[in-house]
Amino acid sequence: MxxxxxxxxxxxxxxxxxxxxxxxxxxxxxxxxxxxxxxxxxxxxxxxxxxxxxxxxxxxxxxxxxxxxxxxxxxxxxxxxxxxxxxxxxxxxxxxxxxxxGQLGDYQSEDRVPPSSLALALRATFNREAASELTASWEIRAGRAALHAVVTDGHLTSGTGPAPSEPDLVITVPGDAVPPYREIMRAIKSGEVELSGPPSLLDTFALVFTPPAAQ
Structure with missing residues (x-):
């Protein structure tokens, strides 16, 4: 009702x-x-x-x-x-x-992270200024989750699942569980990930998906 x-x-x-x-x-x-x-x-x-x-x-x-x-x-x-x-x-x-x-508290290993929340986190942290005129695509694999982020002339398309076409860089985060977004970004910024594609695009990803206030 x-x-x-x-x-x-x-x-x-x-x-x-x-x-x-x-x-x-x-x-x-x-x-x-x-x-x-x-x-x-x-x-x-x-x-x-x-x-x-x-x-x-x-x-x-x-x-x-x-x-x-x-x-x-x-x-x-x-x-x-x-x-x-x-x-x-x-x-x-x-x-x-x-x-x-800001109300979540500390992450526990048994906590379930919805892949959809990671896709939306990409949109929330997207730095349009840093991505101006950029064209590049990424696929992020973390546990059972796959996400994609495609930037075309500075405009972002992101979602769950593999990239719609061959990505420029595939980023694989180690581990079996789907980690929270901040853990994915920590692993990316510290280089604790496996790459398939140009390594320079990892730094580009970290720049583009860090809000200006956090840089």
């Missing part, structure tokens, strides 16, 4: 009516990183009941935030994809995630 409206003429109240239900923002996080099938979302959101996932997807569709598309060959079935309104939530999701990072 949908939560009762707040009866307020307020943008925040309306946003909460549309995306404030439990799991809704995490579904949006996953779809910001990559369009997904129902089974993909179930896998990437451990703990979500199947009926809740179905309900949230239906609510987000009705709100014009998510839409269904037929998966292109060779895939089969239905993909859930964000609409333009859904994609416009990226800034708000990134802001909430950055605020939440």
């Amino acid at each position: 949908r939560r009762k409206g707040f009866d307020q003429y307020c943008g925040l109240a309306r946003a909460l009516e549309l995306i404030g239900e439990r799991w809704a923002l995490l579904i949006i996080r996953e779809l910001l990183a990559h369009p997904g099938r129902y089974t993909d979302l179930l896998e990437e959101l451990p703990g979500i009941p199947t009926n809740v996932l179905s309900t949230r997807l239906k609510e987000l569709e009705e709100a014009g935030i998510v839409e269904r598309r037929i998966a292109p060959a060779p895939q089969r079935g239905v993909l859930y994809v964000l609409t333009k309104d859904g994609e416009s939530l990226e800034g708000a999701v990134l802001a909430l995630a950055l605020w939440g990072n």
